[in-house]
Amino acid sequence: MKPVVMSTTKGFMIRIRNFVMADIRRVMEIDEEAFLEGDANLYIELYKEWPEGFIVAERNEQVIGFEILILTPEEEGRVFALAVDSRFRGRGVGRALLKTGFNLLRKYKIGFVRLEVRVSNWIAQRLYKSMGFTEIGFVPFYYKDGEAAILMRKVL
Numbered sequence: 070m071k072p073v074v075m076s077t078t079k080g081f082m083i084r085i086r087n088f089v090m091a092d093i094r095r096v097m098e099i100d101e102e103a104f105l106e107g108d109a110n111l112y113i114e115l116y117k118e119w120p121e122g123f124i125v126a127e128r129n130e131q132v133i134g135f136e137i138l139i140l141t142p143e144e145e146g147r148v149f150a151l152a153v154d155s156r157f158r159g160r161g162v163g164r165a166l167l168k169t170g171f172n173l174l175r176k177y178k179i180g181f182v183r184l185e186v187r188v189s190n191w192i193a194q195r196l197y198k199s200m201g202f203t204e205i206g207f208v209p210f211y212y213k214d215g216e217a218a219i220l221m222r223k224v225l
């Protein structure tokens with residue numbers, strides 16, 4: 070994607086662009102702080118598989134959030150990771166990253182997008198529901214620490 074400067078629904082100015090390798094340190098800082106337990110090598114592998122699916126949000130040339138989208142074998146989109154630096158949450162950045170991701174998937178004529186979210190993560194669940202996701206399943210012990218995941222899906 071071409072970098073886009075946009076105002077979020079909360080009137081917060083950000084720039085959304087594709088991930089580049091130099092961003093990995095910042096991305097992993099945000100990932101760690103958000104307890105996503107992501108892995109840098111895996112993220113880089115996913116980036117190499119589909120560079121367009123890895124997007125970041127910047128504010129004053131600093132990465133403040135990221136989203137990784139992948140394509141499943143069933144040709145659905147999947148939000149593999151999404152996180153915003155805690156200092157910049159609640160300003161519409163997560164919503165803007167998701168919307169940008171949906172538009173990217175639509176460009177590829179993908180009809181559905183799905184994701185997994187921790188049962189305890191009601192903030193993210195609220196965001197996803199407000200963006201049209203519905204609960205389609207439940208996976209016990211999905212996360213390393215034994216927590217279950219809620220599966221959600223949205224028609225694009």
Ligand SMILES: CC(C)(COP(=O)(O)OP(=O)(O)OC[C@H]1O[C@@H](n2cnc3c(N)ncnc32)[C@H](O)[C@@H]1OP(=O)(O)O)[C@@H](O)C(=O)NCCC(=O)NCCS
Pocket residue numbers: 103105151152153154157158159160161162163164165185186187190192193195196199
């Ligand atoms: C989930 C996350 C990405 C949302 O990013 P964000 O930039 O803060 O989200 P937004 O500002 O776009 O808010 C979108 C919606 O999320 C919900 N939300 C965000 N912050 C909230 C808060 N503190 N309390 C309650 N709801 C909240 C609201 O529904 C909000 O919609 P509204 O502003 O219209 O009420 C961010 O909280 C985060 O990084 N969390 C840790 C990592 C994580 O949970 N990732 C998702 C894993 S599946």
